[in-house]
Amino acid sequence: MSLQGYRGRVLEILEAAGVAVGDRIRVRKGSQVFEGVLMPRSELGDDRHIVLKLDDGYNIGIAISEDLSVEKLGAFVEIKPQLPPIPIKKGEGLPHVAIVSTGGTIASRVDYRTGAVSPALTAQDLYSVVPELSNIAYIEAEVLYSIFSENMKPEYWAGMAKRAAKYIEEGVDGIVVTHGTDTLGYSSAALSFALRNLPCPVVFVGSQRSSDRPSSDAAMNLVSAVTFAGKSPIAEVVIVMHGESGDTYCYAHRGTKVRKCHTSRRDAFRSINAQPLARVKEGVVEVLTSNYSPRRESRDDFYVDAKFDEKVILIKSFPGMTGEFIDHAVDKGYHGIVLEGTGLGHVPVYVFDSIKRAVEEGLAVVMTSQCLWGRINMNVYSTGRELLAMGVIPGEDMLPETALVKLMWVLAKTQDLKEVKRLILTNIAGEISPRTCYSYYFGGEVE
C-alpha cells in the first residue's frame, strides 16, 4: 500500500518521515498539530496536501508548507471503506452547492483494492479526494446517472434540468453537474434553454484526463466549478474547464456558446463567437463581461421547461451529398432538420428540391455553418436568398449543436412554422449575439 496516490513534494516529505498509508501519524504545521490515520489519495488528488482521517471521523487535507513536519505514531491500521460524514454543516458561512453526478471521466473513482474505475462520486468521496472543497462550500452530492456522455439523450437533459430545479427550489447557492466531456456542450445548451429565469449558477464540469493520470484536470476543474457555483455573480448555465493547457486557471463559458474543440487537450472547451464569461483562478471568480444574467434572491419566477422533441436531425452538407437523406427525414416523420451548411449558409443547389419538399411538408429547417465561427447571412448570394424564400430559417451565429438542441426545445412547444421561426430567431439564452464580434476568433477571444 505504501504511499498510494501521493506524489511530488508531499511524497518526499512522507517518505522522509518513513510513514505509509494506514499509519497513525502526527502532523505539525506552525502552531497547529493534527493526529490521525494517513489516508491514500486518489490520482485525482493534487501534490500539495496530506490527507488525514481524524479521530472524530472527519478527513482533512493539510496543505504542505516549509514549517510542516510529520512523525509516525503507530503502525498500519486497516482503513475500513467507511466514509466520513460531511465535515462541515450547512449554514456555517460557506455557500451551499449541490453536485449532481451524471458520469464521465470526472466522476470516476479508482478502487484501491482492484484498480477498477467506479463510475461515481459521493460527497464524501469528493471531500476525501479533493480536500480543498471543504473550504469552499457546503456540498450536497448525489448520483443521478452513471453514463458515458456519448450516450446522452434528450430525456437525460430533462432529467438533469428537473434535478437542478429541485435544488434551486430548495435554495442552494449553485449547482455543479459532473458530466462526460463528449457531449457536454449539448447538455449545457439544453439546460440553458430548459431552466428559465435562473436565480443562481448551474455549472457543468468534466475532465479530459482520467483520474488515474498524473496530468488529470479533474481536481482543478471541480474546485473551480464549485467556486463558480458558490460565488459567481453570474446566474447562467456554464461550462467550467481548463482555460489553457497548464494548471493556472479555468474559464466559465456560456452554455450555449461553447464546444469541445480538441479530443484530448485539457483546454478543449472553447467559447465560439463569444468570449468566456469569467476566469476562475485561485479561488477567485473574475468576471470578463458585463453582458450576463445576474444572481438573484427571488426564485419565484424560476421554472423548468424541459421538453425536447427528438424527431430532429442534424445534417452536415458536403460536395456530392444527395437530397435523399433529407427526403428520408421527411418520410420518417421528422419535425425538424438543422443543416450544417457551408460558408454564410449554403447547401448544394442539387438538394434544393428536397429542402423545398421538407418545408412544404411542415418540417422546420434551420441553417447553420460548418465554419463554426461567424454568422449565417443568406442575403449575400442568390442561392441563399432562394433558400430563405423556401422558408429555411437562418441560424444567426448559433453553433450547429446549439441550434439542434434549440430546435428540439422549440418543436416541443409548437410545430407552427411561423412560431418556430420566431422562437429560433429570438435570443433565449445568449445563443444569438446581437452583433458579430469578429475578434472572438481563435486565440483572440479574451479581452
Next chain:
Amino acid sequence: MSLQGYRGRVLEILEAAGVAVGDRIRVRKGSQVFEGVLMPRSELGDDRHIVLKLDDGYNIGIAISEDLSVEKLGAFVEIKPQLPPIPIKKGEGLPHVAIVSTGGTIASRVDYRTGAVSPALTAQDLYSVVPELSNIAYIEAEVLYSIFSENMKPEYWAGMAKRAAKYIEEGVDGIVVTHGTDTLGYSSAALSFALRNLPCPVVFVGSQRSSDRPSSDAAMNLVSAVTFAGKSPIAEVVIVMHGESGDTYCYAHRGTKVRKCHTSRRDAFRSINAQPLARVKEGVVEVLTSNYSPRRESRDDFYVDAKFDEKVILIKSFPGMTGEFIDHAVDKGYHGIVLEGTGLGHVPVYVFDSIKRAVEEGLAVVMTSQCLWGRINMNVYSTGRELLAMGVIPGEDMLPETALVKLMWVLAKTQDLKEVKRLILTNIAGEISPRTCYSYYFGGEVE
C-alpha cells in the same frame, strides 16, 4: 440603374447630390479631389464607400466623412469592358503560372452596365485588376468552370485534377486554381490525393470579400497565390489565403489539413492539427517547416488518379440520433460512411447495431471527431474498443472533411475492406500526422 448597391449614409449623400451610377462626378474630401465615373456596388459592399473609376482605369473606394462633397460633372457614360493586353511574354525570366478559374467570389467581376456579377476572369482581366501580377509571373489563364463552390461535386474535382495535369505536363512552374471559399478545403484535399508525385505547387485561392469592396482580400490573395505557385520550393497542393485579418501576409496551408473556420473573416482558413507550410509576405515565400515535398525537375513519375466514389456519406453524431440514417445508407447501396463522432471517436451505443450491420454489409466506416483538433483514439474506453472490433476504421488526426474525400478516393480503387483500411490508415498526402503535436491548436499553431 440609379444608385445600385449603395445604402445607408453613402446612399443619402449620393441622392442629395442628384447623381447616378455611370455619371461622371467629382468628389472632394478635405484637400483631396477625385474625378471619375460613379460605379455601382454589389450587395456585398459596405455602406461607407463611394467607388469611382478614375481616368487611368483604376477603381478606388473613397470613405465618406463629414467634409466630403459630391458634384455631378456629366451624365451617364457607358463603361466599356475594354481591357489592356497581357503585358508580358513567356520566357522573360519570370515563372510560368497557369490560372484555372472555377468560379467563386475571387473570380467575380462586376459588370458595370447591368450590375450583374460575371463569374470568371480572363488573364487579361487579372492583369487589369491586379497589375502587380505582371511583375511576378507569365500567366496563362482559362475558365474551367463558373460555379459557386457550394455546388461542387466529386466530378469537378476530377475535372480540376485533369486540367492541372495538362499544365504540369506542359511544363508550367505552378498552377493557381481560383475557387469559391465554401468548399475550398474539400477540393484542395481531393487534388492532394488525385495528383500523385507532384513536381510543382498547385495553389487553391479564394476571396472572402468580393473585389468591389474596399476590404476585398482578392488582390492580395491572388498575388500571394501566384507568388507561391511561381517561387515556392514546396510542391504540394495548398490553399493560400490571408494569414490574419489585416493585409500583411498570407499563409499556405497543406491541402489536406485546412478548413474554412469563419463565415466572413479574411483569415477564415486555418490549418488544423498542423502548422501552415509557409508564409507569403511582400513577394517572399517563407517556408515554416522542413516537412514538405520539394519541387522537382523531373515530371516523369507524375500521374493523375482522380476517381472518386460518390456513394459515400458523412454523418455527424449527436445526442438522440438514431441508427436509421445509417441503415438508410446501407439500404441505398452506399459504399462508405464517415462518422463525425464525439471526443476520441465515439457514437451513441444505441446506434451500434446499425454500424455493425453496415460493416457486415460491406460498407467502409471511418471514425473522425467533431472536435476537429486532436486524434481519434478508440482504445481508451470500452465503447471505442467495441467499435474497433466491429471493423470501424479510426481516422487518426484527419479532418472529417478530408476523411470523406479520402474515403471517396480509396473506394474508387477498391471495395475490399482490408485494403480500404490499409489505405485509410496510410498517410498519402500529409493528411495523417505521424504524431499529435498538441501545440497546433487555435492561435498557438505557428512557431
